[in-house]
Amino acid sequence: MPRIRTVALVAGVALLTRRAMRRRIEASPLWPLPALEEPISGQPRSRALRLRVARHETVADGVVQLRLEGTDLPPWQPGAHLDIVLPSGLVRQYSLCGDPEDSSSYTVATRLIPADQGGRGGSREVHEQLGEGAEVEVRGPRNRFPLADAAAYVFVAGGIGITPILPMLRAVEAAGAHWRLLYGGRSRASMPFLEEVEKLGGAGRGQVTVVAEDEAGLPDLAAFLDGTPQGTAVHVCGPEALMDAVDAVLPDGCSLHLERFTPRTSTDGNAAFEVELRRSGRTVAVAADTTVLAAVRAELPNTAYSCQQGFCGTCQQRVVEGEIDHRDELLTDDERADSMLICVSRARGERLVLDM
Template structure:
């Protein structure tokens, strides 16, 4: 199996074997997140910035790019993302796809995701309400999908997954490293920044493979990843099916870095358990098909939460007793010693005690 450094929650019995592998974590640019509240416990949030939308333009079918301007903005490196607090209060996370050297602006892009595709309104707000002249609150940047230190690079991007990959391409090209990219999408018209990557690839043979499904079907990953050198770092961002296909295709020991769009939600292998809320004097039952967060909010409806997917850290709570089955990949080892994200993590035994 390849060594995986992933940036998203992995749950479900089918993937438990991957837990022993080394992983790198972060939030995807496309996760639909509900309203963010201030955390009751857990890590301090990144300081908020108020930035001005100075450009709102369509860069592909269904994809808009925003330029957010401010003064002396915090530095970032390829793979980083921002939290955008939208006019409704919804929070969405988007990868930075501009120039890290530009301290006067951030650039993000997002695809419109309709309700029929599982969207919950955030991308529509970005498309329709964050017009030029709008002020928006952002938090970050943060980076848990960093560009690895390697002699050579292979990148695989699916659709809007090109956003964190684009600054990586620019960086490795500037450093003179060998690289190649497989970029897939439904159609060429739906693939943002296609011209940018074509210019970066230039005339070097084999650097860029573009696969539009309406023209040539699905990409041949086996052919693209054949003869991978041991010193090559593989960075992938795209839909879950693409993640799994790349992981299954790579040879033993490959250095794989993932940023996923959606979490695994399987409840296979889950067991019910009890949660004691020590300060509240209540004991709750958590069924196999529900979460600690859901059970807690039934008793304490003001409990802070945001993503419900283990990405943002808002629902982090201190654990006083019991063994934790950590199913997020956001917390550090030190944080995992005495806390958990109650939206996804569970008790590995029959009982756990929270400082709530």
């Protein structure tokens, strides 16, 4: 039986009785990612909220958890995330890991990523500047990593990747579904929510396998997944190598649901094109292996941007001429008619004209 890769689009309040709309997806949104084959559009932008940091606490080595309080907050389902506007203006996406029934607060957690490990400063702002009592703007929640509707579940989390999976574990346990989790990390001290995860596995129908690299090396994914029955939904969140490793040994008949930390770097299918900057009187070349944003900033270095993922909307520009290849997860259908997010979207032809 061929492998099935699907995403279930959830609706309503029941977590495990929703209908699944099946379509292939390569990634979900909390981390930089490529475009979906069928972009989701037509949804209104999430309204911005001003929330207060009610709690800022360390929950593992290098990991802090924030409790953001407000009133009558929009509801969310497991797998959802927030866009957080940091003090510098950077926009970052963080998974919600609290209780969906709590309408007075959102809970997120983030690991500090040093610059020499690819960090761009966002996690440091969360750790050092969003202390208790601070106010922060958030947008959302939005969900591109929903809990699938399935007979049984397998979860694989790597390090901070446990954050979107934790509410999923609570939901499937409450529903009485069979589930298994493989939770890996560099060390037990670096793995957030480890105690709660192990309690969930010991109290109900779930089974938890913890693999700390400093104790046991890397997990044997093939052995863990061996014997997984057909119809099982496999949800994975973690580094790129973990995504690829699970994909390589996914049992036939199981559905794979991914949330990636880093983008795929392949530019297969991309073509070069030109972009005219009408108001500036300049034309820039956009190569197949670069973005419109990068090409434009070489000429106009003050061009605003933030997430570089197609989620925050900072780099939205009006398109005067040309056909757009939209690859974002934000713009509505009306907005797509005459604008684009230049960090991810491209031209369908040989030329675009921007009102810049």
